[in-house]
Amino acid sequence: MIDFAAVERNALDDYLTRLGAQGYRVVRSPKRSDLPAFLADYEADAVAIGPKGNIVVEVVAKGSPTAQAKIRRLREILADHPDWRLEVVYGGQAERQVPIASVAAIERTVEALNKLTDPRASILLAWASLEAIARHLEPSETLKPQTPGRVVELLATGGFVTPSQAETLRNLATIRNQIIHGNVDLEPSVDQLQGLIGITHELVSFLKSRKA
Secondary structure: OOOHHHHHHHHHHHHHHHHHHOOOEEEEOOOHHHOOHHHOOOOOOEEEEOOOOEEEEEEEEOOOOOHHHHHHHHHHHHOOOOOEEEEEEEEOOOOOOOOOOOHHHHHHHHHOHHHOOOHHHHHHHHHHHHHHHHHHHOHHHOOOOOOHHHHHHHHHHOOOOOHHHHHHHHHHHHHHHHHHOOOOOOOOOHHHHHHHHHHHHHHHHHHHHHHO
């Protein structure tokens, strides 16, 4: 039998250590007095207070029967509180199949997009950059390779892109998919490509501000 409590405890230990090193004030198993009113009735695993925003840390073990219900409830609670965000830490999960690229490498890639002469190459590299950015923003959700549609949904549901930007990305995902599967006659228009590059630039700037 899997000891879900032990798995979650070990995962929480590792994650809170990293948050503390980043300058957050971490409170494990917070009391009601440690929490804002809207969280007072919720038994959080931990909270972290810092200059980059406040975090509710929820730890779940892979395979735990209550995991999704816990996550769903917390997302509902935090929906109206933009100064708080949820970080889900998975214990006992499979190893990451795709490494998280450095922010510097992502930035260099995005800066090079306008220098490519083939718009088909630009759109494919831009999508690679979007997925790399998504891994930084939603690390626990991106252990495996992601489809373009999944990348867009992660960015949209996390509030990292606007609804209109998300719609632009969905439309461009169709073009990206056709190109990568062999329709090399298809090319994005200049306006489409510049829109995509503009979104990636904004996301890189946001990512850098979070890492600063």
